[in-house]
Amino acid sequence: MRKLKHGKLTGCADACCLKLEGLAVRLEGDEILEDVSFHLHCGEIAALIGPNGAGKSTLFRSILGQIPYQGSITFAPAGGPAIRLADGAVTGGSRPLVGYVPQSPSFDRGDPVSVLDFFTAATAKWPVWLPVPKQYRERAAACLSRVHGEELLDRAMGALSGGQLQRVLLALALEPVPHILILDEPLSGVDIEGEHQLLEMLDELRTQYDLSILLSTHDFATLGQFADKVILLNRRVLKEGPPDEVLSSPEFYDTFHLRMGRGGER
Amino acid sequence: MELWYAILSVLPFDWAQPGQMYFMKHALLAVLVITPLFGLLSTMVVHSRMSFFSDALGHSAFTGMAIGAICGLNRPIWAAVIFAVIFALLFNLVRRRSALASDTVIGVFSSTAVALGIFLSTLNGRSFTKFNSLLIGDVLSVEPAMIGVLALILAAVLVLWALSFNQLMLASVHPALADSRGVKIFWQETVFSAAIAVVVTLSMTWVGLLVINSLLVLPGAAARNVARNMAQYHLFALLGSVAAGIAGLMISYYLGPSAGASITLCLAVWFALTFVIRKK
Numbered sequence: 046m047r048k049l050k051h052g053k054l055t056g057c058a059d060a061c062c063l064k065l066e067g068l069a070v071r072l073e074g075d076e077i078l079e080d081v082s083f084h085l086h087c088g089e090i091a092a093l094i095g096p097n098g099a100g101k102s103t104l105f106r107s108i109l110g111q112i113p114y115q116g117s118i119t120f121a122p123a124g125g126p127a128i129r130l131a132d133g134a135v136t137g138g139s140r141p142l143v144g145y146v147p148q149s150p151s152f153d154r155g156d157p158v159s160v161l162d163f164f165t166a167a168t169a170k171w172p173v174w175l176p177v178p179k180q181y182r183e184r185a186a187a188c189l190s191r192v193h194g195e196e197l198l199d200r201a202m203g204a205l206s207g208g209q210l211q212r213v214l215l216a217l218a219l220e221p222v223p224h225i226l227i228l229d230e231p232l233s234g235v236d237i238e239g240e241h242q243l244l245e246m247l248d249e250l251r252t253q254y255d256l257s258i259l260l261s262t263h264d265f266a267t268l269g270q271f272a273d274k275v276i277l278l279n280r281r282v283l284k285e286g287p288p289d290e291v292l293s294s295p296e297f298y299d300t301f302h303l304r305m306g307r308g309g310e311r
Numbered sequence: 312m313e314l315w316y317a318i319l320s321v322l323p324f325d326w327a328q329p330g331q332m333y334f335m336k337h338a339l340l341a342v343l344v345i346t347p348l349f350g351l352l353s354t355m356v357v358h359s360r361m362s363f364f365s366d367a368l369g370h371s372a373f374t375g376m377a378i379g380a381i382c383g384l385n386r387p388i389w390a391a392v393i394f395a396v397i398f399a400l401l402f403n404l405v406r407r408r409s410a411l412a413s414d415t416v417i418g419v420f421s422s423t424a425v426a427l428g429i430f431l432s433t434l435n436g437r438s439f440t441k442f443n444s445l446l447i448g449d450v451l452s453v454e455p456a457m458i459g460v461l462a463l464i465l466a467a468v469l470v471l472w473a474l475s476f477n478q479l480m481l482a483s484v485h486p487a488l489a490d491s492r493g494v495k496i497f498w499q500e501t502v503f504s505a506a507i508a509v510v511v512t513l514s515m516t517w518v519g520l521l522v523i524n525s526l527l528v529l530p531g532a533a534a535r536n537v538a539r540n541m542a543q544y545h546l547f548a549l550l551g552s553v554a555a556g557i558a559g560l561m562i563s564y565y566l567g568p569s570a571g572a573s574i575t576l577c578l579a580v581w582f583a584l585t586f587v588i589r590k591k
Contacts, residue, residue, distance in 0.1 A: 109491050143491070150485035156358075157538035158484070166477035166541075167492055174354070174476055174545040201539055202484075214488075 060086040061123045067116035077103045079281050085257045093261040095278035101261040105227050144218030146228040152203035160197045192216045208239020228260035244271045312455050334451045341453040342556040344461045345514050349526040350552030357531030359483035366524040367421035371398040372512040374428030395508035403501050448519025450570040519571035529578035536585035551581045
């Protein structure tokens with residue numbers, strides 16, 4: 046297992062840093078994102094908020110390299126030169142690994158896919174329609190133990206609760222351990238206990254592996270408990286900063302059509 | 312083939328005795344090759360909700376036969392195979408490019424293919440009846456050479472399954488996740504649908520167009536009733552498919568109905584059984 050050297054987080058010079066500069070995405074003539082710029086350091090959790098259609102998933106897909114974009118997305122390891130994410134160019138360094146936890150996939154209750162099947166299919170060459178050998182089983186169990194989910198190994202994917210499914214997807218995104226972890230709406234469909242567990246786990250992971258974590262959410266109430274930084278996105282970055290600062294900003298109230306307190310007071 | 316005849320001669324059936332009933336021995340061997348083939352494919356057809364697509368392929372296969380017959384080919388079945396593969400590729404392309412739902416695109420393709428087939432086969436007032444045999448199928452007419460071809464295809468599908476089943480499964484569960492893990496979804500789906508096209512077309516003559524899709528749906532559907540993981544899913548699908556194939560052929564031999572229909576009914580019974588004993 047790869048472990049990152051943890052530098053003191055004082056700024057871009059010392060810490061590894063994901064940089065988005067002037068990112069713009071057009072899909073079928075529509076401007077989905079324009080001039081999006083922000084930095085994300087390792088060990089940091091940033092929450093991406095914004096209304097539906099704000100371009101959050103598009104932003105993720107750009108970082109994952111799944112769609113063409115303008116502007117630049119680079120990643121600089123601590124003290125090292127920046128590496129372009131799209132092709133690993135500039136330094137010739139290897140591309141940083143991006144782990145991705147998608148919005149919950151749709152499993153039917155009766156889907157004959159066990160957690161072990163799902164894990165092995167995604168991480169190994171062994172065809173899962175044959176009984177899975179011990180070595181892959183042990184590896185999957187080790188990965189699941191990172192999210193305290195060893196006991197889920199033989200459960201059917203369709204029978205998992207929202208929180209359990211998120212943990213399995215998270216374990217998958219951590220194999221191999223990435224530099225940057227992206228989670229698309231990890232808290233939707235998860236109950237309060239599951240949410241708490243998941244957020245604690247993210248906190249644990251970022252210190253253990255020194256990950257940069259970027260997640261999207263609609264749950265503003267918990268932002269203050271886990272996010273170092275909140276990015277308010279609606280086609281462009283409207284506001285960026287610590288949770289309380291963004292959540293009390295006029296931009297936040299405008300975007301979500303909230304009035305500043307009752308009758309415009311407060 | 313001699314080896315196969317020798318193996319069969321130990322069985323206590325009258326048709327299995329040496330020196331006679333070769334058509335039945337061929338048919339049994341063909342069933343033993345076709346049913347695992349369909350059993351394997353059915354797991355993925357059901358898993359990725361492609362049963363309507365495979366149904367449409369059967370229709371296009373018939374159109375391919377009509378085209379082959381018009382071109383005066385000796386063996387119109389190869390024209391049908393090519394047509395079905397083109398049909399599958401075009402369908403994948405259109406589905407990817409269009410915002411329409413999958414079943415709508417299938418409906419467009421399916422009805423076009425059927426209309427084209429009927430148009431061509433009845434052109435100049437010709438009679439449609441010569442295609443009737445395709446609708447019902449006749450497994451007793453199978454030739455040893457064709458069984459060889461099917462065995463090769465079974466081997467090819469096994470290789471495909473070994474190499475790309477994982478990717479196919481991921482792509483059907485979550486395309487974006489599969490993409491983020493380097494799966495070339497379009498190519499995986501294209502190769503898979505082309506494989507279905509080849510298998511459906513080549514088996515159509517024996518199984519019968521009207522029931523062929525049931526072989527691609529029922530084994531997987533029945534196995535889903537009881538399987539808890541992928542290995543069990545494949546085991547039950549293969550077992551059900553092969554057992555129903557043998558049972559159906561026997562019923563067909565002793566009672567005289569079409570083998571394709573008998574096999575399908577056996578599969579339906581298998582489905583009912585698994586449905587009853589399934590855990591909720």
